[in-house]
Amino acid sequence: MNKPDFFIVGAAKAGTTSLYEYLKQHPGIYFSPVKEPNYFSTDIDVGGFSSAYRKNTFLDVEAYFSGQPLKPLQLTYVRKEEHYQMLFEGVSGEKAIGEASTSYLVSEVAAKNIHEYNPEAKIIAVLRNPINRAFSHYLMALRYGHTRLSFREALEKDINTEPKGIGKSEMFLEFGMYATQLKRYYEVFPENQVKVIFFEDLVQHPDKVLQKVQAFLNIENMKLDTGRSHNEAKIPKFPLINKIMAQSGMKNIVKAAVRGKTIEKLKSTMFDSGKGKRISDKEKKFLIDFYEIEIDELAAMTKTDLSHWKN
DSSP: OOOOOEEEEEOTTTTHHHHHHHHHTOTTEEEOSEEEOOTTOTTOOGGGOOHHHHHTSOOOHHHHHHSSSOOOEEEOOOOOHHHHHHTTTTOOSOSEEEEEOTHHHHOSSHHHHHHHHOTTOEEEEEEOOHHHHHHHHHHHHHHTTSOOSOHHHHHHHHHTOSSOSTTTSOOTTGGGOHHHHHHHHHHHSOGGGEEEEEHHHHHHOHHHHHHHHHHHTTOOOOOOOOOSOOSOOEEESSHHHHHHHHHHTHHHHHHHHOOHHHHHHHHHHHEEEGGGOOOOHHHHHHHHHHHHHHHHHHHHHHTOOOGGGGO
């Protein structure tokens, strides 16, 4: 039985997709056809997902695994062991076998579950300034029609939303509590099996970062194409239309029906880059105050100067 031996565990909106896309080019790496199977995040209550999240998320797991060969899929919630094993039946001699579920960092049980499954597994976490991560998460929520509020209003609404959890609330703040999350991995895995990468390094020095990751995975060091950004923030030009399409499920129908240059043209018509959006000084101060202790603990844990995150 082929078992994954490395996991990209997050953080969400911190460059994990770019790292995944870069590493996918390596012939010595096999990735699950489902990028984010979320198998070990057993504390995620799929039955409690909101209707809006359901309409924007592929959840027909049985139908997916009935088709062969398995097609590439961004995200779903695999719950059966036999299904999870099927994700790795395509391994054909690759030296490193992995998957990349960003829920594994925020999940309270994923670290323990992964360790029980494979105590020799290597863990990779990509972390981004939590203030910038939260704002990028907000831009994604705008894109998917989950909110039309201002950033501060969206934060306040999410803080007061109950129950909290993936698929139930946005968790803008919770996803950035890296020290709390990483502790769970350091408690069960030896330090030499956990690799922390910082978003800024991945953006500014991708080749150096990839060299270190390839050494960490004990695979041949190869030059990989890092010329393209992945999963960049976009915001809707027509928020109300975007929200209606997202919440009705029309977005997924259009995605499935339209391909290639046509879908890219549609995206450029419907979305702008988020570069015009900015965090206000007041919002920034609120987030710095919220994350200050977490940042200090993370700096000590990773032996990294993160004082610039609090500027």
